[in-house]
Amino acid sequence: MNNQLVYITVIFAILITIIIVYFFASIIRYHRRYMKLQRERILIEITIQENERKRIATDLHDSLGPLLSAVKLNINSIEIQPEDQEILEKACRSLDEIIGSMRQISYDLLPNTLELKGLTEAVREFIGHVGYKKGINIQLYVVKDISVPREKEIHVFRMLQEIVHNAIKHAEAKNLQIGLSEEDNSLLLLAKDDGKGFDIEKAKENSHGLGLKSLESRCEILNGILSIESKPGFGTNYFVKIPMV
Amino acid sequence: MVSIINFVISQSIWIPIIIGLVRFKIIKSECLPFFLLLVIGLFTEFISFLLIRYANHGHGYGSNAVPTNIFVLIEWLLLAYQLHSWGFLKKRKELFYIFISAPVLIWIVENIILGKIVVFSPYFRILYAFLIALVSISEINYRITHDNKNLFRNPKFIICIGLILFFVYQILYEWAYQVSLIEAPMGFTTSIISLFAYINVITNIIFGIAFLVGREEKEFEFESL
Numbered sequence: 355m356n357n358q359l360v361y362i363t364v365i366f367a368i369l370i371t372i373i374i375v376y377f378f379a380s381i382i383r384y385h386r387r388y389m390k391l392q393r394e395r396i397l398i399e400i401t402i403q404e405n406e407r408k409r410i411a412t413d414l415h416d417s418l419g420p421l422l423s424a425v426k427l428n429i430n431s432i433e434i435q436p437e438d439q440e441i442l443e444k445a446c447r448s449l450d451e452i453i454g455s456m457r458q459i460s461y462d463l464l465p466n467t468l469e470l471k472g473l474t475e476a477v478r479e480f481i482g483h484v485g486y487k488k489g490i491n492i493q494l495y496v497v498k499d500i501s502v503p504r505e506k507e508i509h510v511f512r513m514l515q516e517i518v519h520n521a522i523k524h525a526e527a528k529n530l531q532i533g534l535s536e537e538d539n540s541l542l543l544l545a546k547d548d549g550k551g552f553d554i555e556k557a558k559e560n561s562h563g564l565g566l567k568s569l570e571s572r573c574e575i576l577n578g579i580l581s582i583e584s585k586p587g588f589g590t591n592y593f594v595k596i597p598m599v
Numbered sequence: 600m601v602s603i604i605n606f607v608i609s610q611s612i613w614i615p616i617i618i619g620l621v622r623f624k625i626i627k628s629e630c631l632p633f634f635l636l637l638v639i640g641l642f643t644e645f646i647s648f649l650l651i652r653y654a655n656h657g658h659g660y661g662s663n664a665v666p667t668n669i670f671v672l673i674e675w676l677l678l679a680y681q682l683h684s685w686g687f688l689k690k691r692k693e694l695f696y697i698f699i700s701a702p703v704l705i706w707i708v709e710n711i712i713l714g715k716i717v718v719f720s721p722y723f724r725i726l727y728a729f730l731i732a733l734v735s736i737s738e739i740n741y742r743i744t745h746d747n748k749n750l751f752r753n754p755k756f757i758i759c760i761g762l763i764l765f766f767v768y769q770i771l772y773e774w775a776y777q778v779s780l781i782e783a784p785m786g787f788t789t790s791i792i793s794l795f796a797y798i799n800v801i802t803n804i805i806f807g808i809a810f811l812v813g814r815e816e817k818e819f820e821f822e823s824l
Contacts, residue, residue, distance in 0.1 A: 359781050366774035369729055373767060377736045384744040 397575040404464075404508055411463035414456050422453050465511075473507045474500060474534065477514055481532070488522050490530060497535035503598060509572045510541065510596065516565050517545045517592050524565075525549020525590055536598070543594040551584045606648045608796045612641050615806035625813050630754055632681040636674060637806065643670040668716050672706050675699075675727040678762070682734045685755050686741065702727050725773050728766040735759040735766070754813040761805035768798045 426449045434442055461483075468476035474496055481492045502510055514532065521527040527549030535542045557566055566582070573580040578596035619626055619634045626634060647663035654662075679699045688695035706723045710716040742756045750756045775791035 359778060362774065362777050362781070366770060369725070369770055370767070373729070373732050373736065373770075376733050377740070380737050381740040381743065384740045388744040 393575055396571050400509070400572065400575065407463040411460045414460040414463070415466070418456060419453065419460075422449060422456065425449065426453070464508075468507060468511055473502050473510060476507075476511055477532075477534070480511075480515065481518070484518055484522070490522055490527060492518065492530045492532065495531070495533040497533060498537075500534055500536045500541060501598070502541055506541075506576055506596065506598070509576055510543065513569055513572050513594060514543065514545075516569050520565055520590070521545075521547040521549055525551065527589070539598050541594075541596045541598055543592070543596070545592040546589065548589045551586050551588045551590055553586060554582055554584055605796055606644070608800055609644045609648075611800040611803040612637060612644060614803050615810055616641060618807045618810040622810055622813065626754065626810050629685075629813070630681070630758070630810070632677045632684065633758060633806075634810075636677040636681075639670065639673055639677075643667065662717065664717050664719055667719070668706075668710055671724055671727065672703065672710075675702055675706075675723075675731070678731050679734075682731075682738060685738060687734050687738065698730075702730065719776070721773050721777060725770060728769040728773070732763050732766040732770070735762040739763070752812045752814065754809040757805060757809035757812065761802040761809065764805070765798060765802040768795065 426446060429442060429445060429449070432442070465476050465480065467479045478494060481494050484490065485492045517532070518530065521530045525547050527547035530545065530547045533542070533544040535544075569582075570580060573594060573596070576596045578594060581593040582590065583593075584590035616634075616637050619630075619637065623634075643666050646666045650663045650666065676699065679695075683689060683695055683699075688698060702723060705726060709720050709722050713720075736759075739756060739759045742750055742753060742759075746753060746756070771791055772795045775788040778785070779788050779792065
């Protein structure tokens, strides 16, 4: 009689345990599915955004650029009176500025070098460009030859752009060191600036911290790891590891 | 006297039925099988009451085992179908048919072949309560992770909370009932058994709330423009 009681109690205890375990297993399963779905959504959004940028950059570079150059050529070929010379020169200078700005916008949207020569060269070009214009000393160390899959290049480049942008705009850094390497089929990206640093938790809570969110989103869709170390007054270290396979 | 009190308590089933009738237009698209189950439940309560009160089996009171055993089968079928219509195994019809048929086979063996329809045999009751609790948990977790609207305005979510509460308690109740059959009823098993009626009231209130908060989903058609 007593054995039967124990037997019944054990069976019911097992049933209740299964229900509790199933509750947690089920919520973990749905959470994983949800995370996967989220990642896919972010990837789609970013891909659409990049495609749109590419389209605008191509339009600016291939259609508007030559058109403006043609306009400038035509203006220069006009025979004019000496008193109009100054106005014409002014118009040409404005045209040069427009062409320069347009090239810059096109470059910011999508650097041609990334498409033509790959990530390392695009990063070198970008760093040279920014360092010269913004007065920051950026050093790039490419430890090993890196081969990043084509579809991942743009995301790594954007992450790097964001890091440089943060160092200049928010950290007001004077020096920035960037290291690129490949290890165990993963791309390693390390960056260290000597800027004023920041409180990571506060920045994440702050809805204005779009830059950090963008870094996180891109890292997430690449199945990568992002680690940021920073303290007010002590600069910022970034560590990014992205699987290449 | 006890049967009258239990009958009065069981009449809490009117709460979701009345709310359901008032808001029938809203709930019919998503909760019709469940509403139907409540109505059948109401009839079963009446029949059970009449049998217990007036059908004398030689020991002063009657048994409601037969209508209850039939009701639990209907309950299983309707709830399984309701949960299926909300998304459970919706893309895997064959698996769903196996899922719904297995307990039905056990019911047939237990109640018809072994002839236990006239007593309260536990196997089917425990199995279907266990399965409904699991599927309801799955549904709740799905809503938690996928629904971006207010969950407490979602009838499916609220009904599943009620189902989990009810059926997990039913498993406990069955345990207490089986224990009380083996040994003389102990204090806490008696409490578990007697509390079941109150759990029933709470779940009926939860179901009523579920019908109350349900919103009509607007259908947009070109004609409405």
